[in-house]
Amino acid sequence: MPSLKELIKKQDLLSGGHRACAGCGATIIVRQVLLAAQYPVVVGASTGCLEVVTTIFPYTAWKVPFIHSAFENVAATIAGVETGYRALKEKGKIKEEIRFIAFGGDGGTYDIGLQALSGAIERGHRMLYICYNNQAYMNTGIQRSSATPYCAHTTTSPAGKVIPGKPQFRKDLTEIVIAHDIPYAAQASLAYWNDLTKKVQKALEVDGPSFINVLSVCPLGWGVPSDMTVEIARLAVETCFWPLYEYENGKYIINRKPREKKPIEEFLKKQNRFRHIFRHPDRDKIIARIQKEIDRRWERLLKRAG
Amino acid sequence: MKEGWRKLPLGAIIPEAGSAEKFHTGDWRSERPIYHPDKCIQCLICFIYCPDSAIKVEDGKVVGIDYDFCKGCGICAKECPPKAGAITMEREMK
Amino acid sequence: MIVARTGNEAMAEAMRQVNPDVVAAYPITPATEIVQIFSSFVHDGLVDTKFVAVESEHSAMSACIGAAAAGARVMTGTASQGLALMHEMLFIAAALRLPIVLCVVNRSLSAPINIHCDHSDTLASRDSGWIQIYTENSQEAYDSVIQAVKISERALLPVMVTIDGFIISHGMERIDILDDREVREYLGEPPKRPNLLDIDKPITMGPLDLQDYFFEHKRSEIEGMNTSLPHIEAVAREYKERFGRYYPVIDTYRIDDAEVAVMAMGSAAGTAKVVVDRMREKGKKVGLIRMRVVRPFPKNYLKELIQGFAAVGIMDRSDTLSTLGGHLYVETRAVLYRASHQPPIKNYIYGLGGRDISLEEIEEIFEEVLEIGKSGKVTEPVVYKGVRE
Numbered sequence A: 001m002p003s004l005k006e007l008i009k010k011q012d013l014l015s016g017g018h019r020a021c022a023g024c025g026a027t028i029i030v031r032q033v034l035l036a037a038q039y040p041v042v043v044g045a046s047t048g049c050l051e052v053v054t055t056i057f058p059y060t061a062w063k064v065p066f067i068h069s070a071f072e073n074v075a076a077t078i079a080g081v082e083t084g085y086r087a088l089k090e091k092g093k094i095k096e097e098i099r100f101i102a103f104g105g106d107g108g109t110y111d112i113g114l115q116a117l118s119g120a121i122e123r124g125h126r127m128l129y130i131c132y133n134n135q136a137y138m139n140t141g142i143q144r145s146s147a148t149p150y151c152a153h154t155t156t157s158p159a160g161k162v163i164p165g166k167p168q169f170r171k172d173l174t175e176i177v178i179a180h181d182i183p184y185a186a187q188a189s190l191a192y193w194n195d196l197t198k199k200v201q202k203a204l205e206v207d208g209p210s211f212i213n214v215l216s217v218c219p220l221g222w223g224v225p226s227d228m229t230v231e232i233a234r235l236a237v238e239t240c241f242w243p244l245y246e247y248e249n250g251k252y253i254i255n256r257k258p259r260e261k262k263p264i265e266e267f268l269k270k271q272n273r274f275r276h277i278f279r280h281p282d283r284d285k286i287i288a289r290i291q292k293e294i295d296r297r298w299e300r301l302l303k304r305a306g
Numbered sequence B: 001m002k003e004g005w006r007k008l009p010l011g012a013i014i015p016e017a018g019s020a021e022k023f024h025t026g027d028w029r030s031e032r033p034i035y036h037p038d039k040c041i042q043c044l045i046c047f048i049y050c051p052d053s054a055i056k057v058e059d060g061k062v063v064g065i066d067y068d069f070c071k072g073c074g075i076c077a078k079e080c081p082p083k084a085g086a087i088t089m090e091r092e093m094k
Numbered sequence C: 001m002i003v004a005r006t007g008n009e010a011m012a013e014a015m016r017q018v019n020p021d022v023v024a025a026y027p028i029t030p031a032t033e034i035v036q037i038f039s040s041f042v043h044d045g046l047v048d049t050k051f052v053a054v055e056s057e058h059s060a061m062s063a064c065i066g067a068a069a070a071g072a073r074v075m076t077g078t079a080s081q082g083l084a085l086m087h088e089m090l091f092i093a094a095a096l097r098l099p100i101v102l103c104v105v106n107r108s109l110s111a112p113i114n115i116h117c118d119h120s121d122t123l124a125s126r127d128s129g130w131i132q133i134y135t136e137n138s139q140e141a142y143d144s145v146i147q148a149v150k151i152s153e154r155a156l157l158p159v160m161v162t163i164d165g166f167i168i169s170h171g172m173e174r175i176d177i178l179d180d181r182e183v184r185e186y187l188g189e190p191p192k193r194p195n196l197l198d199i200d201k202p203i204t205m206g207p208l209d210l211q212d213y214f215f216e217h218k219r220s221e222i223e224g225m226n227t228s229l230p231h232i233e234a235v236a237r238e239y240k241e242r243f244g245r246y247y248p249v250i251d252t253y254r255i256d257d258a259e260v261a262v263m264a265m266g267s268a269a270g271t272a273k274v275v276v277d278r279m280r281e282k283g284k285k286v287g288l289i290r291m292r293v294v295r296p297f298p299k300n301y302l303k304e305l306i307q308g309f310a311a312v313g314i315m316d317r318s319d320t321l322s323t324l325g326g327h328l329y330v331e332t333r334a335v336l337y338r339a340s341h342q343p344p345i346k347n348y349i350y351g352l353g354g355r356d357i358s359l360e361e362i363e364e365i366f367e368e369v370l371e372i373g374k375s376g377k378v379t380e381p382v383v384y385k386g387v388r389e
């Protein structure tokens, strides 16, 4: 595991001067990922907040080679870069060892980019795909995605008079990725920098595809003050809303088992996207339903990890 | 004056890595973090959580805040260990 | 060397000889064979190419973009719905100024679904910023694919080369192919471009432009297209000097003393040449104009050429669904605007969804155009040839 003493000596590969909102989780994740990378990397990003805020012409915050082409295809685009690399390396035209990292938001990964991601994993490209998962389409102004949690208010799953936020539970993308028999997949959180950086280093050693689903926090979309980004991300882990785990060579490892699982209410009540639940006549029922689903998924994970 | 189209690199490439450093986001701040070196225990936590690469580092040590880029999110102050309390937030004077 | 090849085989053969660094492709009728044959080249070790068997055409073009951005020489192939699925990425490939060569087998666009030839697929992407070369037969397709690699690397624009679905793609012809060595020597190493693998000089590709730069970047891309014709012509000349075969931007047949002409594109032009010969035997002064390069649109050549006729019939294997007629017709009209001599022109839309057009039907078109040449009158400017009323 890289220590902060080591990481701080490395050059920041995402510069300041990008236009992300104050307290944006995505840029914290990118910084941690790039600091951890033990090889030179080429980065791709899908259309989304991250790409927009970091590459407003004529300014780029990237100090590594970077490509963005469209929304649904960062996995295919970076797969192309990686294939070009393999071809040129074999011909002796490239000498360096380079690794390839794709960043996609949850919209670009869970929804519109799922097919390209699945294809790239199945074909076995040596790439690390990182989903910076802030659980909604934030770039277009907070619309629901299949990563949006149950009951969360978004502009397309509003807390209405009849339907209180998103009617469905979120999709378990990490499990879908694991179903590809991928060599390495993990869930991580920006609050646990040591866990995330360790996972990035592991993933970059994998000779094949790897995937890390990192819960990001969007202060604007989640309705939390900008200084709460890390704290909320931590609570997500402590409540088992977002378990930290790895899937490596066919085995599940849970990286953090909270000694005492905090009730989900503690996570929900701090965010405006869930505020309406607490004013709802069925408040207790709704919270119980959410808790039950979290417990069910956590138990299932515990079982898988044996 | 911005360049005309004949001067721009083909394919809308940005050839200068990290050129965003020329764009200062410091004036977005409504609150300003103040670094107190005497209290700092060099745990480096602020460095790893800052979203804006705005913690100034020298020789592997935190030395202050880069106000050119700091947006005043307050994460550094919040995550700085309470026993140290080496970063505090103040209202930004404009 | 003379060999017998279908259009698909000829294109795949050209790809083998180009030996690109990366091919990312997805099967689709009637272009599937190109992908199939090429994968067998890969699996039999006949090329060094890394083949990416993607899960969709959208990903095919995305992967081509990634690989080209990495500095690799990149090719792919598709048709119809596949090209439509790539549509979004076509614009991006061109705007990023990436040299990519795409072999397209022309097939109609759904609905109704149909696997046979018309030109609606590539013409629907005519505004995407790609150079478009429409070929008449397998020989030309073969030569044009090799030329396209050079053109794309000089113009820094992607190039699509098309053949007519089934008619050419599955029709066997005798073609003359070059030695592998000749092709490789001719193409040489691709010129160096800014690329993603130059890790000591990290560049950002595909940034966000606001109102302050988008227009300039588009203008620059437009200039790339505006100045691409000389590259295409230079490559055609060099190719002729080296290998003897020459393809002009606009191909013509027996037009020197022709009173009227018919314009066509793709395989129908070959059929029309037979008709020209027949009519010439009867003493009728007719000729043929075949549009080969459609993007960039060779407006000056066409304007110059077309003014010499008493009338021109324009055959389109597509319709713009705009009330204006077929694509070539609409663009030719635009070219003729304010020309000193404006011959009457008439649009014949034919062959949609692979409907055969016979020698007799083409002869009827010529006869009608001769009439128009005499009378100077066009009663019905757009007609549909060979459709049941």
Ligand code: SF4
Binding pocket: A023, B033, B049, B050, B051, B052, B053, B054, B055, B065, B066, B069, B070, B071, B072, B073, B074, B075, B076, B077
């Ligand atoms: S307030 Fe936010 S942006 Fe400023 S230094 Fe602290 S963490 Fe970085």
Ligand code: SF4
Binding pocket: B039, B040, B041, B042, B043, B044, B045, B046, B047, B062, B076, B079, B080, B081, B084, B085, B086, B087
């Ligand atoms: S978090 Fe606080 S104590 Fe730790 S390095 Fe930063 S300022 Fe110093």
